[in-house]
Each structure stands twice: as structure tokens, then as C-alpha cells.
Amino acid sequence: MSSEPGPDLPFLPGYAFRDPMKTSFHRSQTLGYKNGFAFFRLPTVGIGGERLYVNQLSQAELDELADQRPLLTYGPPKQAPRSDFIPAHVAFDKKILKFDAYFQEDVYNSTEEQYRIRQVAIYYFLEDDSLTIIEPVVKKAGFLQGRLLRRHRVPKNDQGEPYHWKDLNRGMNITMYGRTYRIVDCDPFTQGFLESQGIELNPPEKIPLDPYTELHRTRMRKFITPSDFDQFKQFLIYDKQVLCFYAMWDDTNNMFGENRPFIIYYYLADDTVEVREVHKKNDGRDPFPVLIRRQRLPKTLVDNKNTFPSCVMETTDQEVLEWFTAKDFAVGKSTTLLGRTFFIYDCDEFTRNFYRDKFGITDFQPVEIKKKQPEEVPLVVPPYNGFGTLEDSLQNCFSLIPKPPRKDIIKMLENDQKVLRYEVVLETPNPEDRKRRFILSYSLSDDMISIYEPPSRNSGIIGGKYLRKTRVAKPGSTTDNATYYEPSDFTIGSTVEVFGHRFIITDADEYVLNYMESNAARFPAATLQSLRDHFRLRRVAKEPANSDIPSKPGLEELIAQVQEELKLHKYLNNKKIWEAFLQCDKDGCGILNKARFLTICDNLSVPTSAVLVSRLIDLCSCGEDNINYHDFLRAFPV
Known part of the structure; x- marks a missing residue:
């Protein structure tokens, strides 16, 4: 059987023949690149590489036909300039379509609302046909807001086809990932773009009201009480303006009481008072500076004759006849705040200017607070215990955690x-x-x-x-x-x-x-x-041994014999003997008086009565009364 259908066979359903030996069914490439841009081209071969029997024109022939124009009777035509190719990411860069939309979200387990209306903005990027949905952030909304859908190409059906700007219009529903959005309006740029492309826009719609928001607004309108005093005006005028008073609380009447300094702040914006304690270093108190938190303080309460104890601690407006105001604070006067009496002895410069301009008060002479200075306890250093060095032990007296002394x-x-x-x-x-x-x-x-x-x-x-x-x-x-x-x-x-x-x-x-x-x-x-x-004596002791001066006959032998005999006298200190003779010789001549010489020998326990030592003294004699002690000291090597 032939692999191709014959020319006489009708090409009808059921009459088509397939070659069972054919295994390649790929299609030829129809995309190409020229000067860095992609363009479409006709296929050169059929499916599986088969030859195409149709008459096709080459790309050069198609370009030539496109450039040809009909001849006019009055001359050859002028070739129209070819339009520049602009890619989509350049032509539509930063061009975004914006649609206003909303979606309805069901609310469960709530008695005040069954659903809520959430407004969103749909942004369509023309450069790559991507979408993103952003919900404006509302403070204290109670749920997450912001970007609900990240920017990407959103599929619109099961085949994966993405949404196109042709699919968007006002007054329509659009479903993305199981959530349906109602598009109600768009911005002027979006409207002009769609109308320029021939799309007829639907009329704009209004976003329905959220039931819970309307209920909350209604409640707020119900609880607005009329007042002849404009508190908002007071806030705008006196915002961030605070009166500062320096006060002292005298608690010496109680056991272990003392005078404690405080600062009283009066906020002009809302007539509230705050009392802060002034802490000092090593005052022995916990670091809680706020004694009275910022609040309105009652000055006069209603005389309630009901003796039954109240179950609440807060003071309501019905129980207060008068509140503390700026007129109740003055320098040199005492003020009782919640049972504590504070004596105000000074204020800051802003407070003086405020009272001078507002009330005409000019007397702001500060009151001197006499503080009894505590007796200084002298630092008594305990006696040294013998452990460690004196400086290390002394560091234990200066701090609980001793530090090493500085070097x-x-x-x-x-x-x-x-x-x-x-x-x-x-x-x-x-x-x-x-x-x-x-x-x-x-x-x-x-x-x-x-x-x-x-x-x-x-x-x-x-x-x-x-x-x-x-x-x-x-x-x-x-x-x-x-x-x-x-x-x-x-x-x-x-x-x-x-x-x-x-x-x-x-x-x-x-x-x-x-x-x-x-x-x-x-x-x-x-x-x-x-x-x-000391070093001169050492050099002198070495000089006789190295000198070239001729010695007396028999002196060297006698010195050697005396050294052998003196080895038995181990108590002798040769070094002290040298030092004693050299210290007595002030002139350094090497000659001493014989009597002085013998006295030194007796003091150093030199055995002068020995036969050999006596002979050595005779050889070292220079006349009748002098002795050359240099030769004598050679018998006592150091």
C-alpha cells in the first residue's frame, strides 16, 4: 500500500491515510531574531520536515511587494519611510491601568455584622500584562490589609489564558483565585486608553456602604454632647504647653519619713495634672518616677450622705463639684492632691510668663528649702588582713565588686x-x-x-x-x-x-x-x-694580677703559702677585707700606716700572729711605719 493517498481517493473523514513508518511530527520554527528583535517568519518545511508543495514567496519577495506602490500618471511614487519598531516594554513602560473595585467578605461568629465591604484597587501593567491588587490600609481595622495579590499574569480560565486589558471594564465582575471583585470605576488615564482602543466603557457605579462602619458612625453621632466650652479650640491653642512647678512633700511626721522632692506638671491642653518624683543617685528608692499619672484631679467632691460603701474606685463627673485648674497652683502655697500635701517652692520660666500674661501675677519669689544635711560617715579602712597585696585588699573597701588597682x-x-x-x-x-x-x-x-x-x-x-x-x-x-x-x-x-x-x-x-x-x-x-x-674595688683587685710591675723576691711563693694556710680560716670574708682597706685609703695611694693596718686586721679577725702572715706583712712593709696593702691583699683573692 502506498504511504500517500492517491489522487482519486476522496479526502473525506474516514478516508485519510497515515503513514505508520513516520515518527517525526515536529513543526518548524516560525520565530526569528533580527537586530536583537523577534519577528515572525513563514515555515520553510512541513510537519516532521516534509516538503511543502505550495508556492511560497521568500521574505525578500514579500518585502519587495510591500515596498511597491502603484504607478501614478504624474510620476514614480515616493517610497514611504518604514516605521521604527518599538518593543512593548518600551512603548508601555510605566503605563498602568487603575480600576476601583470592591469585594464582599462574609463574617462569622459576630452579632453586629454578617459581611463587610472591602475596597481595593486593581492595577494592570501594560508592559507585561500583569496584575496586582492592593487594599488601602485602614488603622485599627482588625485584619490584614495591603497587597492582596502580588504582581503577575493572572489566569482567567482553566486553559491558563491570562487576563488582558480587553477583559476589564466598569460595571463587571472579575474572579481571581476564587474571589470575585466588582469593578466600579477607573481613573482618567484608563478611561482614555480604553476608549482610544475602541472599547465602550460602562457607566461608573458607587461602592456600597459597609454596614459595620455605618453603625459605628451612627453610634458616634448619638453620644456627642453639646457643650458651651470648645475643648478642641483649647487643645489647638495650648497643645504641648505645660506648666511646671517644683514642690516638696513633707513626710517627716511618719515613721522613717523624709522630705521628698516632686515636680507637678499641669497640661493646659486638657487641664490634666501629673506628679513625678525626683530621684537621686543612691537614694534607696525604686525607680518609679510617676507618683500620680496624668489625669484630671478633683478639688471638691459632692457630700454624699450615703454611708453604704461604693463598689467602684473611679470618680465620675457627677461626684465632683470642682476640678483643679491653673488658678489653684501658686509659688509659696501648699496644695493637697489626692490626700498628699505638696508645698510649691518654685516654677520654671514658661510658667512665670503664663501667669504674668494670663492672671497678672508678678510675685514669683522662690522659697528656699532648708535641707538638713546628713552627717558624713568617715570611711574607716580596716586593718590589713595579710591576704594578697595591700592595694588589692584596699579595693574591697571601696566597692562591693572590687576592681583591680590601676597600673x-x-x-x-x-x-x-x-x-x-x-x-x-x-x-x-x-x-x-x-x-x-x-x-x-x-x-x-x-x-x-x-x-x-x-x-x-x-x-x-x-x-x-x-x-x-x-x-x-x-x-x-x-x-x-x-x-x-x-x-x-x-x-x-x-x-x-x-x-x-x-x-x-x-x-x-x-x-x-x-x-x-x-x-x-x-x-x-x-x-x-x-x-x-664597689666596682672600683673589683677593678683594683684584678689589676695586681695583670700588672707588669716586678714583685719582691719570694713574695709570690709566700702569697701562695699564705693562701693555702688561710683556707683553714673559713670565717674570713675576703670581700670585706678588700672593702675595709680601700675605704681607709682615701688618697688611693696603696699605702697605709702600720698601726692603722694592724687595727683593721684585728677588726676583721685576720690571723696576723701566724708565722706566714707575719712574714708577708714584713715583706709588704715600706719603711718602719708604712705598709703596701696592695701586695698584702693578693693573699685574699675575691
């Missing part, structure tokens, strides 16, 4: 990692403790002292940290006048008392002398001289 940040930054180190020994009757040597470190950044004991083998004492970093007070220092050790207190030979232990400074680091000499203005001259003498 000198500038001093800490300038003297960061600057430490003065001294060698100290214990001043103790115990001979074992006399041999112990300690390193005292003074931190310049925070004025703290730490003591470290270098470990010594076979001494029986474990070395290590003897005192952690802390500030050490001088002997006799009290908590009221605490004085601490400073670098100027550390001289060679001085005693430092640290928590009951006495230390004697025997040596110092060379950095101590360099630092004090670079800051000589900040240290006493005695401290500097002590360090200079």
Missing part, C-alpha cells in the same frame, strides 16, 4: 624587661645560713622584688625560687602610709628586710651601675657612690 601603663612600657639584680646574703646567727647566696631581682616596670637562690652542690639546701614577685614594704610601713623599697634603697652593704628575713647586699650587676649613671638625676648621690666604690 602605670607608661611606666610598664618604658621599663619593660628592665631588671636590677643584686647578690644578697642572709643576716642570721645560724652559721649554715651565712654561706647561702641569693639573687635579688628588682623589676623596674612594676616595682616588684623576687629572690632566687642558686642551687649549690653538697650544701644540703635545695635552691630555687625563694620569693615570688611581690612588692615589699619597708620596715615600719603602715597601711595608711605604705612605703615600698625602691632602687635608691639598694646600696652595697645595706640591709633589706623581706617579711621578717634580713638580707645584706654584697654585690650588684654592672647593668645596675650603668642604669643608675644614665638616670643619675633620679637616684641619690650616696647610692651611686656606693656602687662606684
Whole structure:
């Protein structure tokens, strides 16, 4: 059987033949783009790519036919200029159709209304045929308002066809997502646009009244009471104008009572009064400043002879004969407000001007309120309990939550990692403790002292940290006048008392002398001289060993023998011996009187009666009465 119907077969229903081998049924593209704009074009092939047997003209031929015009008898025609192509999003940009509409909403579980009328505005955007519905916001409406339908193309039937501006007109119902809106009117632009497109508009309609709104308006009209006084005029004239009075409530007659300051505000707009309490820092009262809230205060009440207690607390207008007004407040007079008597002693400048212009009052002399000043309780600092530093313990007396004492940040930054180190020994009757040597470190950044004991083998004492970093007070220092050790207190030979232990400074680091000499203005001259003498003695002790001056014959051997013999005398302090001789030699010549020399040796327990020491003294003699103590001191190496 042929795949195509024969020419003799009638093309009637039931006589059409379909090729069972055909599987492609797609249609050719009829849209194209030219210069960035879409345009329609005729299909080039049939369904499934089949050949079209109809005679079709090309796009160039169609353009040529469109440009041709009939020849006129009086000359060739002029070609009309082609109109510019304007896209829809440019032609209809910011052009919106607005329709006024409403919809009826049922109200359940309410005895006052069965339904409500809600007014909306329907906006139609011509550029993309989208819709949005917005309901004007009404205060205290009780339900959500605003945008009811977001902007998009709204379908109008089950096939998904969107609403077009041709479907909108006045006096018609339009259903969107199950809600029916009644279009009643439109704006002038919408009316002119639709009429220009040939659409005949229906006459406008009125939006029906909402039953609950009308009921509420009727009730408001019923409860308006006539008055000869225009309260609205008073509000417009005196709005935001307030009289301010400074008053005092004397409550000293009651137990634990006192004079409490208050401020009375009188609002001229509605004749209301407000009383606020003036709070001070640490007055011991809760922070509730409003004593009497803003309200109209009764001045004279009706004499009600009925002794039966009332079940309500509020005072009605029928029970009040007179209310408080601006005439009832004056400077220097007392006023009773709700059972409390307030004495007004002053007012502000606006209040003075108001009474001067309104009532002609000029006497506004403020009354001086004498307040009994409470006795100041002196702050007694308790004695130091020994826990922590003195400054840390003192912070507990200043506040409930102690804060760390302030530190000198500038001093800490300038003297960061600057430490003065001294060698100290214990001043103790115990001979074992006399041999112990300690390193005292003074931190310049925070004025703290730490003591470290270098470990010594076979001494029986474990070395290590003897005192952690802390500030050490001088002997006799009290908590009221605490004085601490400073670098100027550390001289060679001085005693430092640290928590009951006495230390004697025997040596110092060379950095101590360099630092004090670079800051000589900040240290006493005695401290500097002590360090200079100490380091001069150390240099002098080393000079004889390095000098090239020839010594006396047999002196070197004798010095070596004396050193061996003096090893048995462990109580001798070679450093003190050097210091004693150098301090006695004021001129620094190295020669002392023999009698003076022997006196110093006796004071330092030097065994001059020993044979070898006596021979050394004879070799060091310079004549009969003088001795060269430099050679003698070589037997006592430091």
C-alpha cells in the first residue's frame, strides 16, 4: 500500500491515510531574531520536515511587494519611510491601568455584622500584562490589609489564558483565585486608553456602604454632647504647653519619713495634672518616677450622705463639684492632691510668663528649702588582713565588686624587661645560713622584688625560687602610709628586710651601675657612690694580677703559702677585707700606716700572729711605719 493517498481517493473523514513508518511530527520554527528583535517568519518545511508543495514567496519577495506602490500618471511614487519598531516594554513602560473595585467578605461568629465591604484597587501593567491588587490600609481595622495579590499574569480560565486589558471594564465582575471583585470605576488615564482602543466603557457605579462602619458612625453621632466650652479650640491653642512647678512633700511626721522632692506638671491642653518624683543617685528608692499619672484631679467632691460603701474606685463627673485648674497652683502655697500635701517652692520660666500674661501675677519669689544635711560617715579602712597585696585588699573597701588597682601603663612600657639584680646574703646567727647566696631581682616596670637562690652542690639546701614577685614594704610601713623599697634603697652593704628575713647586699650587676649613671638625676648621690666604690674595688683587685710591675723576691711563693694556710680560716670574708682597706685609703695611694693596718686586721679577725702572715706583712712593709696593702691583699683573692 502506498504511504500517500492517491489522487482519486476522496479526502473525506474516514478516508485519510497515515503513514505508520513516520515518527517525526515536529513543526518548524516560525520565530526569528533580527537586530536583537523577534519577528515572525513563514515555515520553510512541513510537519516532521516534509516538503511543502505550495508556492511560497521568500521574505525578500514579500518585502519587495510591500515596498511597491502603484504607478501614478504624474510620476514614480515616493517610497514611504518604514516605521521604527518599538518593543512593548518600551512603548508601555510605566503605563498602568487603575480600576476601583470592591469585594464582599462574609463574617462569622459576630452579632453586629454578617459581611463587610472591602475596597481595593486593581492595577494592570501594560508592559507585561500583569496584575496586582492592593487594599488601602485602614488603622485599627482588625485584619490584614495591603497587597492582596502580588504582581503577575493572572489566569482567567482553566486553559491558563491570562487576563488582558480587553477583559476589564466598569460595571463587571472579575474572579481571581476564587474571589470575585466588582469593578466600579477607573481613573482618567484608563478611561482614555480604553476608549482610544475602541472599547465602550460602562457607566461608573458607587461602592456600597459597609454596614459595620455605618453603625459605628451612627453610634458616634448619638453620644456627642453639646457643650458651651470648645475643648478642641483649647487643645489647638495650648497643645504641648505645660506648666511646671517644683514642690516638696513633707513626710517627716511618719515613721522613717523624709522630705521628698516632686515636680507637678499641669497640661493646659486638657487641664490634666501629673506628679513625678525626683530621684537621686543612691537614694534607696525604686525607680518609679510617676507618683500620680496624668489625669484630671478633683478639688471638691459632692457630700454624699450615703454611708453604704461604693463598689467602684473611679470618680465620675457627677461626684465632683470642682476640678483643679491653673488658678489653684501658686509659688509659696501648699496644695493637697489626692490626700498628699505638696508645698510649691518654685516654677520654671514658661510658667512665670503664663501667669504674668494670663492672671497678672508678678510675685514669683522662690522659697528656699532648708535641707538638713546628713552627717558624713568617715570611711574607716580596716586593718590589713595579710591576704594578697595591700592595694588589692584596699579595693574591697571601696566597692562591693572590687576592681583591680590601676597600673602605670607608661611606666610598664618604658621599663619593660628592665631588671636590677643584686647578690644578697642572709643576716642570721645560724652559721649554715651565712654561706647561702641569693639573687635579688628588682623589676623596674612594676616595682616588684623576687629572690632566687642558686642551687649549690653538697650544701644540703635545695635552691630555687625563694620569693615570688611581690612588692615589699619597708620596715615600719603602715597601711595608711605604705612605703615600698625602691632602687635608691639598694646600696652595697645595706640591709633589706623581706617579711621578717634580713638580707645584706654584697654585690650588684654592672647593668645596675650603668642604669643608675644614665638616670643619675633620679637616684641619690650616696647610692651611686656606693656602687662606684664597689666596682672600683673589683677593678683594683684584678689589676695586681695583670700588672707588669716586678714583685719582691719570694713574695709570690709566700702569697701562695699564705693562701693555702688561710683556707683553714673559713670565717674570713675576703670581700670585706678588700672593702675595709680601700675605704681607709682615701688618697688611693696603696699605702697605709702600720698601726692603722694592724687595727683593721684585728677588726676583721685576720690571723696576723701566724708565722706566714707575719712574714708577708714584713715583706709588704715600706719603711718602719708604712705598709703596701696592695701586695698584702693578693693573699685574699675575691
